[in-house]
Amino acid sequence: MTTVRPFAASDLFHFNNVNMDHWTETYSNGFYLNYLAQWPDMMLTACAAHSGKMMGYVLGKTEGRAPKGRASAEELTLHGHVTAVTVAPEFRRLGVAQMLMDFFELVSERVYEAYFVDLFVRPSNAKAIEMYEKRGYSVYRRVHAYYRGGSPDMMEDGLDMRKPLPRDVQRQTVRKNGHRVVVRPECAYLHGT
Template sequence: MATIHRFCCNDLLRFTFVNLEHLTNTFSMSFYLTYLACWPDYFQVAEGLGKLIMCYILGKAEGQDESWHDHVMAVTVAPEYYWQQLAKKLMNLLEEISDNIDKAYFVDLFVRASNTPAIKMYEKLGYVIYKRVLHYYSGEEVIFYVFDVLSLNLKSPILSAHPSISVHQLQPHDQFVIFASDGLWEHLSNQEAVGNCKEDGKNCSTNPSETFI
């Protein structure tokens, strides 16, 4: 039987046992204190007999306008309690807080691509894969970025029809302009993209600045 309550400062001295889980990232004490001070409702813990911490969730609210959302920084269960659905209960609690208190538009999080049990759990909770991000964790492991639209947001559009526009005044030393979707940068670094354009430009009969590459 688990009791769920808001995380407190004393819990920082008792949750090391949970952080021994091999997929868990452990942060500095100041990091946890910042979350506890700024977003206390999103720092929840489940404890069992003898006040033993079994699981905790750590999150925050961020963004503006249609991008106002809650981000799950960590949800970690001690290996001995994997099959008690504690993570699911804490995720449901966080979504309730997001929907009813912060009026967030969605909840998002990152999960290791190798963490199959977690991915299956998030999909059962209604989360969907949004995009893949390279080099997010050490070891260059591919990460899935997933989100869940909350009931509140059926009243407002998630996607905005207003484009984001930036202006760059062309200079004499500019050689080319790259027109690409953001998916390009998931496969090429800035330097690799520039190198490809320079290489293609060598084969052009006209000035590279006047050529679409």
């Protein structure tokens, strides 16, 4: 059985079993605390009910702004951004990541009235891509050399995947053939590119 609760600062002392995975991006404590201070409602922790051991978490934020009046696709920028969703290897294939993503998408849609949710994933992480595609995400663009490896010559592109939310009635925030759209890392956060 799984219990969920808001992410707490004390979780930073208990998430090594989750963050020691090679697919997980780990940040500084200050980074997590900054998110916790600004977007506490977009962070959730899943724990094993019998032991209290952390199973996984989702960490995210909102970005962009709501348009005024009629808006073009470039102006539909208000969105939820999943910075990290991760599950400890021993708790995978139990639906924990699905539950965390359900939560994040619901908060993005109902609390922030976002147009879409986006996230970045390594092209080599086939299991995660498969999960996201089943949830309705598609590749919006490929960001060249987005992920750094252990050395400067170990770089991997990042896939910017998006899922439109009900507010985007005309599905203006997604595109077909996003694999063909390649941008530089410094352009990754510019909307409409």
